[in-house]
Structures are given as C-alpha cells and as structure tokens.
Amino acid sequence: MINASRTSFVILALLIFGAAWGHACECAGVKPAPAAALEEAGAVFLGKVTEIARTKESAIVTLEVDRVWKGVKVKTVRVWAGNGFNCGFHFAVGKKYLVYAVVGPPTAEDKAPFYTSSCHRTCHLGDAHEDLKVIGAGTPIEDAK
Numbered sequence: 001m002i003n004a005s006r007t008s009f010v011i012l013a014l015l016i017f018g019a020a021w022g023h024a025c026e027c028a029g030v031k032p033a034p035a036a037a038l039e040e041a042g043a044v045f046l047g048k049v050t051e052i053a054r055t056k057e058s059a060i061v062t063l064e065v066d067r068v069w070k071g072v073k074v075k076t077v078r079v080w081a082g083n084g085f086n087c088g089f090h091f092a093v094g095k096k097y098l099v100y101a102v103v104g105p106p107t108a109e110d111k112a113p114f115y116t117s118s119c120h121r122t123c124h125l126g127d128a129h130e131d132l133k134v135i136g137a138g139t140p141i142e143d144a145k
Contacts, residue, residue, distance in 0.1 A: 027087065027119035034134035037121040042103030043071025043114055046125065046138060048096045050076075058082055060112050061091045063099065067138035071103060075141055080112040087117040096125040098132070 031037065038044055047063030054060075059081045065072055079101055082088030091097060100121045101114035116122045121131060 027117075031119065031121050034121060034131040037100050037131075038069060038135050041070070041100040041120070043077075043101045044069035044099065044135070044138075045072045045077065045101075045141075046096060046098050047077060049091045049093050052091060052093055059088060059091070063097070065141045066096070068141055069135055069138045071101070072141070077114060078112040079114040079116055082115075082117050087119050089116050089118050089120070089122050098123055098125060098128040 032040060045063075045065050046067040047065045049061055050064050051062040052059055053062075061079045061081050063077050063079065065075055065077055079099060081091060098121075099114075099116055101116045102120075103113060104115055123131070
C-alpha cells in the first residue's frame with residue numbers, strides 16, 4: 001500500500017512539474033519559414049562545431065565558418081546556445097550546422113556575440129535542404145566582406 005501511494009505521488013509530481021518544464025520554451029517548436037528567418041536573423045552562416053563549453057545554464061559553441069549569408073566576417077564564431085530548459089539548441093562537436101542567430105552584445109560571462117535557440121531555424125546541415133533551396137548557397141567566408 002505504501003509503495004502504491006509513493007508511486008502515485010511520483011507520477012503526480014512528474015505530471016505537474018513535467019508540464020511546467022515542457023512549456024519553458026515560448027515558441028513551442030514553431031519556426032519561421034526560411035526566407036523570413038533569413039530576414040529576421042542578424043547572422044546566418046554554415047559552420048562546423050570545434051568546441052562546446054557547457055555550464056549548468058548555457059552552452060557556448062565555437063564554430064569554424066564555411067559559408068555566410070549575413071552578419072559574419074570572421075572565420076571563427078562563438079554562439080550562445082542556451083540549454084534544454086531555455087529553448088537551447090543542442091550542437092555536437094565535429095558536425096556542421098546552418099545557424100540562424102540573433103546578434104547581441106556579449107555578456108561578461110560568455111563572450112559570445114551571437115545567440116541561437118530551438119526557436120530559430122538553426123539545424124544540422126543534413127536537415128537544411130529546404131532552407132538552402134530558399135536562401136541559396138551563401139558566400140564562402142573568404143569572400144564575405
């Protein structure tokens with residue numbers, strides 16, 4: 001009987017708190033269309049993740065930039081990607097991503113001038129076919145001015 005009560009309590013707590021955690025992200029997975037995302041973003045680029053520095057509240061991702069659509073003029077970029085509880089986007093070292101980022105002043109803590117999240121169209125290169133059809137091939141970083 002005690003185990004049944006304890007199990008019921010755990011299930012109830014998960015339902016209550018799990019629902020609250022599940023709604024932490026305001027966009028609820030709805031992303032703008034590729035053309036709108038390109039227009040809204042302060043920076044759009046294709047890059048390979050070379051490093052991820054994680055804290056309990058964020059992830060600062062360093063990417064080596066290959067191609068640029070807007071907002072980036074350097075070969076190495078740092079992006080604040082949040083974490084799972086604040087709409088963070090999950091990057092993996094060694095993988096390439098099409099990044100749509102908001103440009104903002106770096107904070108003293110992270111020194112990352114860009115921010116992206118699961119609410120932006122940022123995606124793994126293998127999932128970027130629709131975006132690339134709409135926004136084109138971009139410009140190699142060497143030619144970006």
